[in-house]
Amino acid sequence: MVGRTSDGRVVRRPVSPHLQVYKMHMLMVLSGSHRITGLALGVGTLILVWFLVAAAASDAAFGWMAWVVGSPIGILALIGWTGSLWYHFCNGIRHLAWDFGYGFEMSTLYASGKLVLVATAVMTVLTWVVVFAVR
Amino acid sequence: MTQHSASPAVMRSKLGQARGLGSAKAGFHHWWGQKLTSFALLPLSLWFVTACIRQIGHTRAEVAHWVANPLVATLFVLLLAATFQHLALGVEAVIVDYVREEKRKLASILIVKAACLLLALIGIISVLKLAVTG
Numbered sequence: 001m002v003g004r005t006s007d008g009r010v011v012r013r014p015v016s017p018h019l020q021v022y023k024m025h026m027l028m029v030l031s032g033s034h035r036i037t038g039l040a041l042g043v044g045t046l047i048l049v050w051f052l053v054a055a056a057a058s059d060a061a062f063g064w065m066a067w068v069v070g071s072p073i074g075i076l077a078l079i080g081w082t083g084s085l086w087y088h089f090c091n092g093i094r095h096l097a098w099d100f101g102y103g104f105e106m107s108t109l110y111a112s113g114k115l116v117l118v119a120t121a122v123m124t125v126l127t128w129v130v131v132f133a134v135r
Numbered sequence: 136m137t138q139h140s141a142s143p144a145v146m147r148s149k150l151g152q153a154r155g156l157g158s159a160k161a162g163f164h165h166w167w168g169q170k171l172t173s174f175a176l177l178p179l180s181l182w183f184v185t186a187c188i189r190q191i192g193h194t195r196a197e198v199a200h201w202v203a204n205p206l207v208a209t210l211f212v213l214l215l216a217a218t219f220q221h222l223a224l225g226v227e228a229v230i231v232d233y234v235r236e237e238k239r240k241l242a243s244i245l246i247v248k249a250a251c252l253l254l255a256l257i258g259i260i261s262v263l264k265l266a267v268t269g
């Protein structure tokens with residue numbers, strides 16, 4: 001974005017650097033995944049709103065929504081949605097810890113990153129074990 | 136008036152000091168909004184997923200009756216408000232990083248904010264309709 005320095009000069013504020021300059025490593029992939037899962041969750045909000053609109057509209061609208069969401073493609077999308085949510089949720093806690101000044105040591109960054117991946121996998125599998133158990 | 140040069144300890148120009156403008160204006164607001172909604176979304180998303188699993192296989196009438204509970208309706212309104220505020224701020228950050236041209240940047244941000252507001256309102260009004268008509 002364009003802003004001004006305190007002496008009034010117009011400058012471009014710094015934004016994220018170009019990806020191509022870096023060698024890929026685990027921390028970068030984790031960081032990029034927070035953005036990608038955030039955007040995927042944004043697409044997922046369409047299903048949330050559709051669910052509420054359909055519930056408020058009619059039995060027919062709700063039945064169609066339930067049929068699409070319960071179809072194989074719908075289930076696959078929901079599995080992707082829960083995986084994205086739990087990744088973004090866990091890594092979001094990691095982000096919030098950084099905002100409080102914790103966890104910046106290189107070894108901690110790798111350890112918390114691995115913890116996020118394990119927790120995401122456990123929570124996603126657990127979610128779907130419960131879903132298939134209750135339905 | 137005495138003339139004095141900026142001391143090294145003061146990391147701002149004299150104009151900056153006179154105007155009282157630091158960097159912490161809209162930037163702080165954006166950052167704080169993202170933090171606040173992140174914290175709110177931690178319990179709200181846990182609730183949402185567990186609550187949805189318990190509704191699997193229910194008819195529309197049963198789901199409508201459930202949403203009509205004042206506590207559930209309130210949690211849905213909070214979820215929608217926090218989610219779309221968080222999403223609008225998040226996508227704004229992404230646009231600022233990838234869209235260089237100023238007019239396109241501004242237009243994209245406005246479109247995203249309008250879409251988020253619209254979706255949030257459609258969701259909230261649906262919840263309110265269910266809360267009233269059950």
Ligand code: HEM
Binds near residue numbers: 037173226
């Ligand atoms: C479950 C609780 C959630 C937590 C704890 C959380 C946390 C965060 C945090 C801390 C950031 C800022 C990252 C940074 O400083 O760069 C962020 C970014 C973002 N979040 Fe969330 N979030 C949550 C849920 C959601 C949901 C439900 C959505 C979508 C509807 C979402 C979409 C986004 C987007 C699009 C970004 C911007 C990504 C970027 O700038 O790279 N988040 N989230």
